[in-house]
C-alpha cells in the first residue's frame with residue numbers, strides 16, 4: 026500500500042459564502058474525494074478556511090491542485106505537508122464544520138510540522154493536528 030500523505034492549508038474566502046454556497050461546494054468535493062479516496066475536514070469561520078487532506082501523495086496533490094483553482098477562495102497558504110502514519114478522518118470524505126474565529130486563528134497559527142516525525146503518533150507530535158482533533162471531537166454532532 027502506498028504511504029499516506031497529509032496536506033493542511035489555510036485560505037481566505039474571496040466573497041461571503043452562505044449555507045447553500047457551502048452545500049454545493051461540499052457536495053462536489055465529497056464526490057471527488059470519494060473517487061480519489063481522500064479524507065479530511067474543512068473548517069470555515071470568519072471568512073477563513075482551514076482544510077486538512079489525507080490520502081496517498083498523488084491523490085492528495087491531485088485534489089489540492091483542483092482546490093487551488095476554486096474561485097471561492099484566495100491566498101492559499103500551505104501549513105503542513107508530509108508523511109502520515111495513519112488516517113485520522115477515515116470516515117470523512119470531507120467533514121465540515123463552521124468554526125469560531127478563535128479556532129480558525131489558532132489552527133492557522135499553530136505549529137503543524139512535527140517535532141519528531143519518526144514517532145508513530147502524528148497527533149502527539151503536531152500541536153496543530155492535536156488542536157484540530159480536539160475541536161472536531163468536541164463537534165461530534167455535525168452540521169453538514
Ligand SMILES: Cc1cc2nc3c(=O)[nH]c(=O)nc-3n(C[C@H](O)[C@H](O)[C@H](O)COP(=O)(O)O)c2cc1C
Pocket residue numbers: 050051053054055057058067074076088091092094095096097098119
Ligand atoms: C475551501 C474549498 C475546499 C474545497 N475542497 C475540495 C475538496 O476537498 N475536494 C475537491 O475535489 N474539491 C474541493 N474544492 C473545489 C470545489 O469542490 C469546486 O470544484 C469549486 O469550488 C468550484 O468552484 P468554481 O466556482 O471556481 O467552479 C474546494 C473548494 C474550496 C473553495
